[in-house]
Amino acid sequence: MSLLGNLIWLIFGGLISALGWALAGLLLCLTIIGIPFGRQCFKIAALVALPFGKRVTVGEFGFSGLIGNILWVILLGWELMLLHLIWALLLAITVVGIPFALQHVKFARLALLPFGARVGSSRLR
Numbered sequence: 380m381s382l383l384g385n386l387i388w389l390i391f392g393g394l395i396s397a398l399g400w401a402l403a404g405l406l407l408c409l410t411i412i413g414i415p416f417g418r419q420c421f422k423i424a425a426l427v428a429l430p431f432g433k434r435v436t437v438g439e440f441g442f443s444g445l446i447g448n449i450l451w452v453i454l455l456g457w458e459l460m461l462l463h464l465i466w467a468l469l470l471a472i473t474v475v476g477i478p479f480a481l482q483h484v485k486f487a488r489l490a491l492l493p494f495g496a497r498v499g500s501s502r503l504r
Contacts, residue, residue: 381432384478393428400424415447416454419493426489426498430482434501437492447494459490 385393404420407413426433448456467483470476489496 384431385429397424397428400427434499435485435489436497437488444495448492456491460487463487
């Protein structure tokens with residue numbers, strides 16, 4: 380099921396979104412100060428490319444992650460979270476869009492606090 384979801388996701392905008400996150404990561408990595416933020420953009424780009432079957436765990440960060448998350452939220456995190464939540468609300472209007480809305484909620488959590496977040500498989504072992 381996750382293969383079909385990821386395929387539909389890629390066709391209808393997932394690839395463009397992932398490329399946008401990767402481009403933002405590349406631009407941030409042009410400066411030494413932006414490298415940690417660029418790495419987080421690459422993490423989000425990988426999730427945005429193939430979100431189905433992945434799980435996000437937020438909140439396992441130390442002091443440096445706390446400072447990074449505070450700067451991230453102030454500079455661009457809250458706008459990105461809001462954007463993903465708006466997309467989730469729009470997609471949740473239709474029954475077909477509900478699985479995609481749930482993916483945007485996952486992105487919103489990661490877009491708000493990316494430092495210390497872990498992306499892993501949601502498959503049961």
